[in-house]
Amino acid sequence: MNPVIVIGVLSGLVFLLLVSGTSFKPFQFLGQGVIKILIGALFLFFLNAFGGQVGLHVPINLVTASIAGLLGIPGVAGLAVIQMVILV
Incomplete structure (x- = not known):
């Protein structure tokens, strides 16, 4: 296989991973918020x-x-005290 093609494919994959990693940050934050609400x-x-x-x-x-x-x-305790x- 031609080394230029291998280097080009690997460079393209690295670029794709860098671009996709930065665009998923807001979704990661949103996912953590949903998990916390489910735990609550x-x-x-x-x-x-x-x-x-x-x-x-409650x-x-x-x-x-x-x-x-x-x-x-502490939030659950606060909600219980409020209730x-x-x-009453």
């Missing part, structure tokens, strides 16, 4: 499953799942 919804599900015994129920929607996903356990104290 899972946290709220467990809170509702175990909190149902004491009468605690609705699972996009806003509460986002708060729980982005803030983690028990303010929205």
Whole structure:
């Protein structure tokens, strides 16, 4: 095989990887956000499953799942406090 063709193909592949790697960064950020929202919804599900015994129920929607996903356990605790104290 001609070395010029091999070098040309390898250079083209490297260029393609560099271009495609930079264009997928926003999708990676969006994907991480969706994963965090799903984890927040899972946290709220467990809170509702175990909190149902004491009468605690936090609705699972996009806003509460986002708060729980982005803030983690402190966010879930904050939502539980808001539900028990303010929205009683």
